[in-house]
Amino acid sequence: MYEVIAFYIFAISTMVLFTITVMSKNVLYAMTALAAGMVMISGFFFLLGADFLGVVQLIVYVGAVMALYAFSMMFFDATKDIKEKHQNPSLAFVLGGLMALVFVIMFSAPIIGENIQALYPVGLAEGLGAFGNAQDVGLVLFTKYLVPFEVAAVMLLVAMIAGIILAGKKMDYSLTECEASDKELEDEILKGGAK
Amino acid sequence: MEIGIGHYLILSGLLFSIGFVGVLRRKNLLMLFFATEVMLNAVNVAFAAIGNYYGDLSGQMFAFFVIAVAASEVAVGLGLLIVLYKKYGSLDLDVIATMKG
Numbered sequence: 001m002y003e004v005i006a007f008y009i010f011a012i013s014t015m016v017l018f019t020i021t022v023m024s025k026n027v028l029y030a031m032t033a034l035a036a037g038m039v040m041i042s043g044f045f046f047l048l049g050a051d052f053l054g055v056v057q058l059i060v061y062v063g064a065v066m067a068l069y070a071f072s073m074m075f076f077d078a079t080k081d082i083k084e085k086h087q088n089p090s091l092a093f094v095l096g097g098l099m100a101l102v103f104v105i106m107f108s109a110p111i112i113g114e115n116i117q118a119l120y121p122v123g124l125a126e127g128l129g130a131f132g133n134a135q136d137v138g139l140v141l142f143t144k145y146l147v148p149f150e151v152a153a154v155m156l157l158v159a160m161i162a163g164i165i166l167a168g169k170k171m172d173y174s175l176t177e178c179e180a181s182d183k184e185l186e187d188e189i190l191k192g193g194a195k
Numbered sequence: 196m197e198i199g200i201g202h203y204l205i206l207s208g209l210l211f212s213i214g215f216v217g218v219l220r221r222k223n224l225l226m227l228f229f230a231t232e233v234m235l236n237a238v239n240v241a242f243a244a245i246g247n248y249y250g251d252l253s254g255q256m257f258a259f260f261v262i263a264v265a266a267s268e269v270a271v272g273l274g275l276l277i278v279l280y281k282k283y284g285s286l287d288l289d290v291i292a293t294m295k296g
Binding site (some may be wrong): 003004007011014015018019021022027030031034037038041044045048049050052053056057060061064065068069072075076082083084085086089091092093095096097099100103104106107108136137140141145148152155156158159160162163164165166167169 | 197198201202203204205206208209210211212213214215216217219220221222223225226228229230232233236239240243244246247252253255256258259260262263264265266267268269270271273274275276277278280286287289
């Protein structure tokens with residue numbers, strides 16, 4: 001009973017918050033709604049017994065990714081409303097609605113493949129005296145998924161270096177000055193490049 | 196009434212559609228990023244639900260890797276956005292677009 005109530009609360013709040021994210025004209029509102037929606041998404045993970053995934057969602061998405069977006073707000077002007085020119089405004093809604101309809105029909109059809117067996121069943125670590133989702137995840141991650149894990153680590157390192165190099169260039173020039181007096185700054189950059 | 200896998204999959208599909216509408220609709224690159232995050236989260240919910248349904252941990256594993264991919268995407272993407280903003284003074288796709296088509 002509680003699961004049903006929790007599911008519907010989380011479902012409605014995620015849908016509303018993500019709709020705000022997609023529709024809002026203000027960057028700050030969109031970002032806040034996205035962060036709140038991600039907190040709600042982690043609620044589904046807790047409901048589904050994936051405790052560790054829920055915690056990772058909270059820490060990585062709500063903590064790190066949203067903080068990164070919040071920092072990027074310092075570079076872009078977040079107070080202005082965004083003006084977007086839509087050439088065909090209804091097309092996106094029609095396509096998205098059709099897609100949602102197809103998904104609903106597809107997933108409400110009876111599921112085939114009841115005989116699929118679990119490769120790495122839940123409760124793997126119970127024999128070792130430990131129990132809980134985090135132990136299971138650790139066992140599977142560091143045995144069967146060790147190579148993808150290492151590849152993901154290298155990928156994150158590459159992404160970090162790329163981010164530093166891309167964002168760090170010409171960091172000593174203010175962007176707000178750039179808007180105020182473009183010509184002046186261009187001279188400054190040229191001068192800076194020369195020396 | 197029991198909450199089954201169908202509920203979670205339908206919800207995931209609907210969230211994915213919301214993100215899809217955003218990707219089609221948005222002209223601002225930062226907002227486009229937000230929409231892709233919505234889509235990635237929707238897929239994560241589906242992964243966790245299917246993993247729970249089959250009693251299999253692989254679903255959760257894939258969700259972890261999706262989160263790792265999303266985190267690195269944000270790191271590189273925001274760096275690119277900052278470079279673009281320095282170059283064009285705007286993140287609007289109509290301003291940034293250089294190809295005619």
